[in-house]
Amino acid sequence: MRAQIEVLAALQIIDREIREHAAVKQGLLGELQEKQRLIQERKQEIEALTAACAVKEKLRLEKDKLLHDESQKATDKRMRMNRIKNVKELQALQREIDQIRQTNSEAEEELLNIMVEIDGLKGEIKAKQETLLAAQQDWQQKQEGLQAQIAGIEQAVDKASIGRQRIAQEIDASLMSRYELIFSRRGGSAVVEVAAGICQGCYMNIPPQLWNEIIRSEKLNLCPSCQRILHYKAPEGQEKTA
Ligand SMILES: [Zn+2]
Structure with missing residues (x-):
């Protein structure tokens, strides 16, 4: 899933450019x-x-x-x-x-x-x-x-x-449609980084349980307050693959 979200984050850069x-x-x-x-x-x-x-x-x-x-x-x-x-x-x-x-x-x-x-x-x-x-x-x-x-x-x-x-083409169709929906509803920001337990989309704290799941990056995690797709970038050298 992390790989998918990485691709989605790359896609979002292009989508923002198109949007601008x-x-x-x-x-x-x-x-x-x-x-x-x-x-x-x-x-x-x-x-x-x-x-x-x-x-x-x-x-x-x-x-x-x-x-x-x-x-x-x-x-x-x-x-x-x-x-x-x-x-x-x-x-x-x-x-x-x-x-x-x-x-x-x-x-x-x-x-x-x-x-x-x-x-x-x-x-x-x-x-x-x-x-x-x-x-x-x-x-x-x-x-x-x-x-x-x-x-x-x-x-x-x-x-x-x-x-x-x-x-x-590299993104799963259902993830893609989800992303597109959030992108249009959240003013061009669907995939956001989560850093130090804080969603960078709405700046709310992520509950610890969810935080652990995010670090595992096994499934799609949405921010509980803004519903954006959370993207966790593991620190260098500690990358996990999902
Ligand atoms: Zn959020």
């Missing part, structure tokens, strides 16, 4: 996705702002036309005043003209506000476009490098996997 590679790759992929997400987000923001701007532009044109039409009406009424001699009619017409002026002055105010809003939106769009451009340039600069790093990691993992396969 996977974590780094995940991080790089995350970085790539984040950059794409930022670009996408800026684009959507620009689209939304552009749509809002278009709505305001439409409103501006409507107000502009209204103002123009009403001014025209006021002008027409003023022309008519020249032909009217009746005082009451003149007064009524004057009131209508005053009303139009009042309405127009309010419309002008609104128009000014709309124009300010449009300017604001255009400014926001411009700023977003600049950040979009920066995000796109960042993507162009870093994307290739990140992808090359990922490819390098994949190659290293492939290479490690070949070595792993060779070692895995």
